[in-house]
Amino acid sequence: MLEAPVFSKLTLAPAYRQVAESVGQLISSGKLRPGELLPTEMELALHLGVNRSTLREGLRAVEHEGLVRRDGKRLRVAIPHYTDLATRASRALTMQQVTFRELWETAMAMETLTAVLAVERINGEAISQLDANIAEMAANIKDIDRVVSLDIEFHDLLAEAANNRALSLAREPISLLFFPAGKIILPRLKTQKRILDAHKKIIELIKQRNSQEVGTWMRRHLADMKRGYQATGLDMEQPLDGAL
Amino acid sequence: MLEAPVFSKLTLAPAYRQVAESVGQLISSGKLRPGELLPTEMELALHLGVNRSTLREGLRAVEHEGLVRRDGKRLRVAIPHYTDLATRASRALTMQQVTFRELWETAMAMETLTAVLAVERINGEAISQLDANIAEMAANIKDIDRVVSLDIEFHDLLAEAANNRALSLAREPISLLFFPAGKIILPRLKTQKRILDAHKKIIELIKQRNSQEVGTWMRRHLADMKRGYQATGLDMEQPLDGAL
DNA sequence: ACCAATTTGTCCGTATGTATG
DNA sequence: TCATACATACGGACAAATTGG
Numbered sequence: 001m002l003e004a005p006v007f008s009k010l011t012l013a014p015a016y017r018q019v020a021e022s023v024g025q026l027i028s029s030g031k032l033r034p035g036e037l038l039p040t041e042m043e044l045a046l047h048l049g050v051n052r053s054t055l056r057e058g059l060r061a062v063e064h065e066g067l068v069r070r071d072g073k074r075l076r077v078a079i080p081h082y083t084d085l086a087t088r089a090s091r092a093l094t095m096q097q098v099t100f101r102e103l104w105e106t107a108m109a110m111e112t113l114t115a116v117l118a119v120e121r122i123n124g125e126a127i128s129q130l131d132a133n134i135a136e137m138a139a140n141i142k143d144i145d146r147v148v149s150l151d152i153e154f155h156d157l158l159a160e161a162a163n164n165r166a167l168s169l170a171r172e173p174i175s176l177l178f179f180p181a182g183k184i185i186l187p188r189l190k191t192q193k194r195i196l197d198a199h200k201k202i203i204e205l206i207k208q209r210n211s212q213e214v215g216t217w218m219r220r221h222l223a224d225m226k227r228g229y230q231a232t233g234l235d236m237e238q239p240l241d242g243a244l
Numbered sequence: 245m246l247e248a249p250v251f252s253k254l255t256l257a258p259a260y261r262q263v264a265e266s267v268g269q270l271i272s273s274g275k276l277r278p279g280e281l282l283p284t285e286m287e288l289a290l291h292l293g294v295n296r297s298t299l300r301e302g303l304r305a306v307e308h309e310g311l312v313r314r315d316g317k318r319l320r321v322a323i324p325h326y327t328d329l330a331t332r333a334s335r336a337l338t339m340q341q342v343t344f345r346e347l348w349e350t351a352m353a354m355e356t357l358t359a360v361l362a363v364e365r366i367n368g369e370a371i372s373q374l375d376a377n378i379a380e381m382a383a384n385i386k387d388i389d390r391v392v393s394l395d396i397e398f399h400d401l402l403a404e405a406a407n408n409r410a411l412s413l414a415r416e417p418i419s420l421l422f423f424p425a426g427k428i429i430l431p432r433l434k435t436q437k438r439i440l441d442a443h444k445k446i447i448e449l450i451k452q453r454n455s456q457e458v459g460t461w462m463r464r465h466l467a468d469m470k471r472g473y474q475a476t477g478l479d480m481e482q483p484l485d486g487a488l
Numbered sequence: 489a490c491c492a493a494t495t496t497g498t499c500c501g502t503a504t505g506t507a508t509g
Numbered sequence: 510t511c512a513t514a515c516a517t518a519c520g521g522a523c524a525a526a527t528t529g530g
Binding site for chain 2: 016056057060063064065066079080081082085091092093095096102106107108113117164165166167169170173174
């Protein structure tokens, strides 16, 4: 009752949170640059005025965020790579009960952009990797698991060739969920050949630098995927998690 | 010397990592369902065979990941919301020195899809929110900061109307970096009116359910943004962080 | 509204393994 | 090879906040 409300809420967040915040700030602000070693736990604990146990709790959060990475014993400031974020994003989507329809619509836009950009920027090495991918799929056309993983690899190679990190970041969590859906479709419909033909056509158009056509073919390729999904009797509006 | 090498590498990852992994598994696998309270720290520590301090380090990682949230004192299993991931993804992109070109290309594809989907699914309430947004921008057309934040809001409203969580997840980190770039352009070029007009046109086409035209107008709108960026003398291939 | 038990937040001390000079 | 520094992990302790009776 009589307590002064002024002092009531001095401690807003637990100490370990403030530690994570402070260290993250230190890095984002550039006081600690990527590549540098983090100070020892004792030093940091002393500097921030907390116990080492508390400091370590905070460090675990920062570490998990990817701002620091373990390099041997010490922690080193790192550039968080967005691939680390992709799996977490995918998990968020499945827990949110995202539907195949949502994934398909988004994949449609991103893979089309990917293909168009790849036409402009692809180089010889990437092309030969794609050729190798196609050859391998042709050789293993009966092996469904192999075809699915080669399909994923094909689109990943294309994304790399597109040379756009914003796009890579955006498409990764979606493709992580979308393409494995092939595992559901293929065993029932055996449309491996259609996939292979589409890939062949796409790489052919890329070699011709035909960005118009490559876009429409990529859309056709993904429309196939949608038809396959529906043909298995699965509901596009149903969450994926059950299916996968 | 005589030690059996069989036992040499039993411990691959530190215990706190395994804790984070185990607890994350527990949740992803559905043994702990969203909304449930996490067991107490002592229980978990006993169950996983680690000390409570170690367990807490692991918990901090899981907590930071968004799989559990604080509810009063205890931790409660939660569905990680992808908006939490967006800021981290944005940070990753800026630290990776992503260029305006990369952002623009990606935004182009995603905002176009957003607009097209919005046409199909928008409802009366969302339309009136967009109308209000436009009216407010018209009333504050001189206030640059206001215009920028209303521009962001306009596109966010559209994204919500598109009703696609995969798209929301993908576009958020990009839009978080892309649209604030207006803060650079507008003070120098004063093209607020063009933004307002584009928004008016887009909402008009949405009301007409004209998905063809709305796509081209959205592209035009973003092409304007690109021209503005170039007109300020900024290099599209330069990282954003300096500019923002 | 009060009391007691539970649980978290924080700290301290210590032992162990390992990498580095 | 040896010694040191450091991270990892454990055990125990206590205050504060929360919960349940």
